[in-house]
Amino acid sequence: MEVLVAQKAGFCYGVKRALSLAYEALKEGQEPLYSLGPLIHNPQVVKDLEGNGLKIIEDMSQIKKGALVIRSHGAPASVFTEAQNKKINILDATCPTVKKVQEYAEFLREEGYQVIIIGDKEHPEVKVIEEYAGKNSIVIRDKTEISQHIIQERIGVVAQTTQPGANFLSALSELLKIAKEIKVFNTLCTSTEARYKESVELARKVDVMLVIGGRASANTAHLTHLCRQEQPHTFQIEAADDIEIPWLDGKKTIGITAGASTPYWLIEDIREKLLSKFDGQ
Template structure:
C-alpha cells in the first residue's frame, strides 16, 4: 500500500489562541513557586492536558478547589464573576482567554447595553458559550438551530453574536429565520477566521480524497465540526484523538488520504498520526 498519497490540509491544527494559552501555561509552570492550575481543561484536548499535568499544571473544576498560587483562565473564557471570585480568594489570575473570544464578550455586552434582545448562535453548555452568556447578562438566549427561536420573544430589536467555532452555515440558517421574524436585526459575525480557514481547507481536501483522518480531542467542538464537514464530502472520515487509534483496514481500496486537525491539536499530534499512517502503509 506504499503507493497511497497522504495530503495534509493547507490549514490544520493549533490556532493562535490555543498556542498563546499553551505558551502562557508552560511559562507559568517554569516560573511558578506555588501551585499552578487551570480552571477546567485549558483546551479541549485530553492529550495536551495530560502533557501539562506532567510539567506541573493541574486542572481544577472550580475556584474553590484552589487554595493558593496561580489560576489560569482557559482559552474558552469564563463569566466575569469567576475571575472576581478567584482574585477575592487571593489567587494570581492568569487570563489565557483567546483574544477572539474576548471580542465576542465585548460584542455581546455592547448589544445588550444598546437594548438588543441577544441571540448567541452556538452550542448550549459549551464553556465558551457559557462565558459569552455570563458577559451578556440575563437577557440572552442560546440558539443552535432555527427551531430554537420558537421559544424566544422576538418582538423587539434582535442582536446576534456567534460562538467562534460555529460554521457559517449554522449562522446563516439562524439569521435567515430571524429575518422573517424581526424588522430590526443586527448581526455581528464573530466566527474566528482560523476556524473558517480550517473548515474551508478541510472541505476542499475531503472532496478530493478517498479517506479523511481528523485529528483532535473528541471533546473539542471545532474538531467534531471538522469531522462532520469532512464526512459530508468523504464518507470514509475517521476522527481520532491519538495516532494509536488508526487502523490499517481504513485504507483498503484507498489511493489518496487527507489529514486535517482541530484548532486545539498541536503539530506534534498531526506528525504522530502521519508517522503511524506511513508505517502502516509500508508494512
C-alpha cells in the same frame, strides 16, 4: 499510499497563546498553577501540562492560593471576582477573538437588544457569552431552534466563534423574518473558517479523510461533520492507535486535518505511522 496534510491543521493562535502563558508560568515555578477544567481539548497535551505541574480543578473552592490560568474559552465574571478576593493571580488566556464576542454581547444587552447566541448551549465559551448577554438572551444551535422565546422585536446576534459560517447565515436569514430591527456582529473565528474551508476542499480530493482532535472539542466535531458531507469515509481520531485497518482497505489517498487543539507533533506522528505501518496493507 499518498498522505496529504491540510496546511492549516493544528493549533490556532488562541490555543498557542494559552499554552505559552501556561508553560512559561510553570517554568518559572514561583507558585502552583491551576486551570478550571482541561486547558485545551487534547488529552496528550493536557497530560504533558500536568506532568509539568499544572493542577486541573473542577471549581474555585479547590484553590486557596497560587495562580489560575483562564482557558481560551474565557471564564465567568464570578471566577475573576473570587480569584481577586482570594488574592489568586490570574493569567488571562482568553482568546482575543472570544473576548470580542463577550464585549459585543454586553454592548447589545446594554443597548436594549434581546441577544441571540448561535452556538452550543453546553459549551464553556457559550456559557460565558450568555452571562454577558443577560437574562433574556437565548442560545440556538441552528435555525430550527428559533422559537417563541424570542420576545423582542429588536434583536442582537452573535455566534460562538467556531460555528460553521453556513449555519450562522441560515439562522440569520430566519431571524430576519421575525425581527423588526436586527443588529449582527460577525464573531466567527477567521482561523477556524479557513481551516474548515481548506479541510473540506481536501476531503473532496481524497479516498479517506482523518480528522485528529479531542472528543470534547467543538471545532473538531464541526470539522468532522463538514468533511463527512464531502467524503463519507471521514473518521475522527485522537491518536494513531484509533485508526482501524478496514478504513484504509484499497484506499490510495489519505487526507489529514486536525482541530485547533492538536499539536503538530501528533499530526506528524500519525502521518508517519500511516506511511510506515499501514502502507501496502
